[in-house]
Amino acid sequence: MQSFNLKIDGDNVSPQTVDLGDLLDTLHNVRIAIIAAAVDEGQPRGSVFLSLQRIEKKCNLLTIGENEEARVGRIRVARAIRKRDMSLVPPESQEAIRKLWRKAAKQSWTIAFQDSEPEAIIDPAKGVPTEKYLRGKTSLFVYVLRAGGEDPTVQVKLATGQKVTFEVANSEIAVQLGERLYQYVVLKGDAKWLRGTQRIVQFKVTSIGHYNSRKASIKDTMAELSQIMGHHWKGVDADAYLREERSDD
Numbered sequence: 001m002q003s004f005n006l007k008i009d010g011d012n013v014s015p016q017t018v019d020l021g022d023l024l025d026t027l028h029n030v031r032i033a034i035i036a037a038a039v040d041e042g043q044p045r046g047s048v049f050l051s052l053q054r055i056e057k058k059c060n061l062l063t064i065g066e067n068e069e070a071r072v073g074r075i076r077v078a079r080a081i082r083k084r085d086m087s088l089v090p091p092e093s094q095e096a097i098r099k100l101w102r103k104a105a106k107q108s109w110t111i112a113f114q115d116s117e118p119e120a121i122i123d124p125a126k127g128v129p130t131e132k133y134l135r136g137k138t139s140l141f142v143y144v145l146r147a148g149g150e151d152p153t154v155q156v157k158l159a160t161g162q163k164v165t166f167e168v169a170n171s172e173i174a175v176q177l178g179e180r181l182y183q184y185v186v187l188k189g190d191a192k193w194l195r196g197t198q199r200i201v202q203f204k205v206t207s208i209g210h211y212n213s214r215k216a217s218i219k220d221t222m223a224e225l226s227q228i229m230g231h232h233w234k235g236v237d238a239d240a241y242l243r244e245e246r247s248d249d
Helices: 020-038 069-085 093-107 171-178 219-234 238-249
Strands: 003-008 050-055 063-067 108-116 120-122 133-148 151-155 163-168 186-196 199-211
Touching: 003 020, 003 069, 020 050, 020 063, 020 069, 020 093, 063 069, 069 093, 069 108, 069 120, 093 108, 093 120, 133 171, 133 199, 151 171, 163 171, 171 199
Parallel strands: 163 199
Antiparallel strands: 003 063, 003 108, 050 063, 108 120, 133 151, 133 186, 151 163, 186 199
16 A cells, blocks of 8 residues: 655644544545546546545644555646646546635645655645646548557548548457548547647547448549538549549558
């Protein structure tokens, strides 16, 4: 069993002066934030264990016991607080961290996660962190160039003409993509966007949607893309575009 310290600072803060309800509420949200982050890392929810090991007498320092599964989540939560980037943790963790921030603001506290890394401090004076990135599920209409590899990836061309490589969830999907080289497909998966610009900076393919077979008319495909994706495909010569795609490969 490992441990980390949770330090609550403020005017006249001690176990004797802090309301029990406020303390329990704080510990509850610390627990929720850590468990949700650990689960998002692939840890089974029931395996994440945290315990209150010690409260130093006349001190504002709490020692929290953690197993390895909990440590994974706690490190991620601390990183999000330290970097002031809520997109580093899942929504359930984000909400718990916001509650900790509101609690700290109401009580005029700072709450610090202490371990071997630099402190991760919840400081109301700095305001609640924002999400630099947004995460969610989306679909992309792409042209497949390559697929496969020991750690499966797929290289595609987007409607903008940009060539990008995406992670593929498993080898089965990679095989399916390998059978659809030089075809237009819909990739479904988990995306990460840069806030403000909506630019996708990360995408993991989890399934393949409807697609156009080799026998499908490329001109029909372009017409369909024009309907789906607007100006990116208007006025594109279908035969010339397909020749360019194949010559690039």
